[in-house]
Amino acid sequence: MGQVPSATRALRVLRFLAAQPEPVPLERVTAAVGIPRSSAYHLLTAMVEEGFVVHLAEEQRYGVGVAAFEVGSGYARQAPLQRIARRPLAALVDEVGQSAHLAVLHGRDVLYVLEERAPGRPPLVTDVGVRLPAHLTASGRAILAHLPAAQVRALYPDRSAFVDRHGVGPQSLTALRVVLTDTRRWGHAREDGEVTPGLASVAAAVLDHNAHPVAGVAVTFPAGDADVADVAVAATRTAAGLSRRLGGR
Numbered sequence: 001m002g003q004v005p006s007a008t009r010a011l012r013v014l015r016f017l018a019a020q021p022e023p024v025p026l027e028r029v030t031a032a033v034g035i036p037r038s039s040a041y042h043l044l045t046a047m048v049e050e051g052f053v054v055h056l057a058e059e060q061r062y063g064v065g066v067a068a069f070e071v072g073s074g075y076a077r078q079a080p081l082q083r084i085a086r087r088p089l090a091a092l093v094d095e096v097g098q099s100a101h102l103a104v105l106h107g108r109d110v111l112y113v114l115e116e117r118a119p120g121r122p123p124l125v126t127d128v129g130v131r132l133p134a135h136l137t138a139s140g141r142a143i144l145a146h147l148p149a150a151q152v153r154a155l156y157p158d159r160s161a162f163v164d165r166h167g168v169g170p171q172s173l174t175a176l177r178v179v180l181t182d183t184r185r186w187g188h189a190r191e192d193g194e195v196t197p198g199l200a201s202v203a204a205a206v207l208d209h210n211a212h213p214v215a216g217v218a219v220t221f222p223a224g225d226a227d228v229a230d231v232a233v234a235a236t237r238t239a240a241g242l243s244r245r246l247g248g249r
Contacts, residue, residue, distance in 0.1 A: 201218050
């Protein structure tokens with residue numbers, strides 16, 4: 001990390017803090033980002049002064065500040081990812097004849113920011129603005145599979161972090177790691193009936209120039225109503241195209 005620019009370190013700290021369900025102590029930041037304690041302290045102090053981080057002195061913990069919220073609000077107003085993804089997502093729906101959506105990671109949930117519904121397909125629970133547990137969704141698994149192991153561990157510190165919808169899906173970090181290993185091996189994520197019984201999904205991650213997953217492109221269809229391999233190829237191709245638009249590989 002010695003040669004990593006300070007701006008990159010600050011962004012990694014901010015990304016880590018934004019993914020946490022609550023403020024965390026300094027040691028969690030140093031372990032997750034991989035920088036010395038003294039460097040992390042000085043970096044966090046500067047970020048506190050700029051309003052991007054808040055320091056809870058009584059608890060000796062750090063969390064996301066108001067300035068970071070303002071940046072997020074600017075993103076919501078401009079919606080650049082949605083604007084870039086709308087046409088490719090519509091083309092994906094035309095190609096596979098199934099509904100597709102775009103989701104981003106928000107804590108331990110995925111937040112659906114764009115949906116294209118295919119004519120005659122069943123209604124989904126993935127309307128824009130809906131949140132679902134990331135570990136149960138294909139889009140969430142696609143994103144989680146590209147995160148550092150330490151960040152995944154921070155998101156799921158114990159069994160209480162695993163929400164259960166229908167009695168299926170990983171309920172421990174060990175089980176989730178198996179799912180994410182399969183996701184990386186396949187090159188895409190899958191889920192079958194874990195979000196909605198009778199419906200299955202495949203998804204691929206959209207990566208930025210740092211190979212960080214910024215979103216998941218998913219296709220959802222009645223189980224057995226589509227060739228999973230063909231749909232996965234189309235979803236992966238769409239995600240790769242969006243990654244290139246964002247400067248990713």
